[in-house]
Amino acid sequence: MSLAPSPSKRSRRGSGAVTLHEVAQRAGVAPITASRALNSPERVSPEVLQRVTEAVQSLGYVPNRLAGGLASTRSRLVAALVPTMAGPVFLQTVQSLTQALAEQGYQLMLGQTGYSDPQTGEDRMLEALIGRRPDGIVLTGTLHSAQARQRLQAAAIPVVETWDLSERPIDMLVGFSHEGVGRAVADFFVAKGFRQWAMVAGDDPRSLRRQQAFAEAAVAAGLPPVVTVSVPAPTHLKSGRQALRQLLQHQPDVDAVFCSSDLLALGVLTEARAQGRAVPDRLAVMGFGDLDFAADLEPALSTVQIDGAAMGRQAAHFIISRVEGRVPPCSVVDIGFRLVERAST
């Protein structure tokens, strides 16, 4: 006659973890009430809230977000797709994204596409991530595959593109103009009176756009064509050294180099010293990114400052706004950039 939970024909007791059900029982309320006490405490009487809180404490209850996400179709997961984390470029963005999301109870899932073989890696990665039903996806850089773009639209998941200013964004966007950077550096070089420019550039799409704008500006200014050395992304100090060696062989009279990353610039600086070429007197060097070491190099590196952390925060903000039903007033933000002049130019 006792109502002990009879081990009925089919037992399938799940993980063994404490469930909301048990919390509710202990608190003497219905499960749904316990749920409300946790998710919208203001809609529940103070006593009930107290009893539920106690039950949670004493049982060590940790809500199962898989179940919650399934029931509510809000997973509170956000996916980020980065080409790579090898270069420290996207690092800050990922970092601030992780943090900003965590503060709001969201978690970040990380996916890397790799610079090489973008089509396959990207598509597969994206499908894997969509399977988790994230509440949003943050892209660093643009999506290469048209199929991927389509899939994203179909899934109707809020998307934030970062690190670029695409003309036809998939959805939301926070970035800056790479062409603008190229032109700004060119203007700066003109103002400085540099005549023979060079560029050491990674072969990723964004870097190429900076490079092109930079080269065009040189022509427009009536200067000799820019000598360019292309290096594989992600960029390393080593590539910078090699690039400068190559450069000086072909064009010894170069007087200013724009590097597509601070790491490359460090390489150029290093090689210049090894070759006894004084910076900035006989060679001006400009970086990109303003990584934390740039200001403290010898000579201190002039560079283009990009606020990666701000991009991460803004992306988090965009997605959370959307999830909570708010329509962000503007879903395209140009966070700009800033030229930082230091000793190397």
Place this chain on the structure above:
Amino acid sequence: MSLAPSPSKRSRRGSGAVTLHEVAQRAGVAPITASRALNSPERVSPEVLQRVTEAVQSLGYVPNRLAGGLASTRSRLVAALVPTMAGPVFLQTVQSLTQALAEQGYQLMLGQTGYSDPQTGEDRMLEALIGRRPDGIVLTGTLHSAQARQRLQAAAIPVVETWDLSERPIDMLVGFSHEGVGRAVADFFVAKGFRQWAMVAGDDPRSLRRQQAFAEAAVAAGLPPVVTVSVPAPTHLKSGRQALRQLLQHQPDVDAVFCSSDLLALGVLTEARAQGRAVPDRLAVMGFGDLDFAADLEPALSTVQIDGAAMGRQAAHFIISRVEGRVPPCSVVDIGFRLVERAST
């Protein structure tokens, strides 16, 4: 009279995404058969497999892993907790972890605890992650809070600690001996004939252990006590420069410095040059980590090579083995380290 899906009393159509149900219908089989076709194709007849595959294709079905995880109590999510990603130290580990997991259909969730205020951040972060019911948790460094350790044990989630060789591991472990590193560098310094040693060390626990072993070895070798400059973690180039400045003021006759990160070493190298102190002739410099720039600095940096990527892969391997029911033959791996002698010593 048509049988259009009548909006019955309770409609709650979820996300609107294609479900396994629809795939099954289209393929003319039961849902569970469709499920099997996707998860264990070898247990299903070729024709059925074909029909299901086609249905998946034409409908653009992406399995809902939230639901799958809930039903099977296997989320295929792995959580990683890092103190920070600011220093590039853990970067490689996170990177290779992400990749190794993705190859097996697992995704990584990232959580940062921050070096400061470890107790609160860590506990909260951990609870948030456990709520996702990950199949495993990877820790970089040790857990500070006892409550956190307890919570982990209670949750019965496979845990891999990395970057350290704790005496009483929570579960699985892949790391190396920081004391061993300190002693090895000391042995090397002795062999080189350096007499007055110094150390520039971050204030994180692992760095402190390297420092202590290093200092003790100096005493054991009958050398003057090691002069130590402590800098806040995460370490930066700037701290390295400041530290050397400080060091040379108090102890101008120092002839060898061991830095607790390559970034610090770069700072020391930079400051040494700024002060006209020749490396390695008047000051030997040793780094830690063998980051990708170390080999190409001028002078090339001697350092302690740590295979962060291998740790990530091993951690992924450990967790997946455990999830699939295999008991790894040995759940503690010392991946060691390697002294790399270059020009800076």
Place this chain on the structure above:
DNA sequence: GTGAAAGCGCTAACAC
């Protein structure tokens, strides 16, 4: 303010 019922989309368990 609280609760009962009915799913969310999938898979484990048991048939046949």
Place this chain on the structure above:
DNA sequence: GTGTTAGCGCTTTCAC
């Protein structure tokens, strides 16, 4: 090899 049934643990909808 395939299907039926009954959940996984939570939240939505509707009712009081």
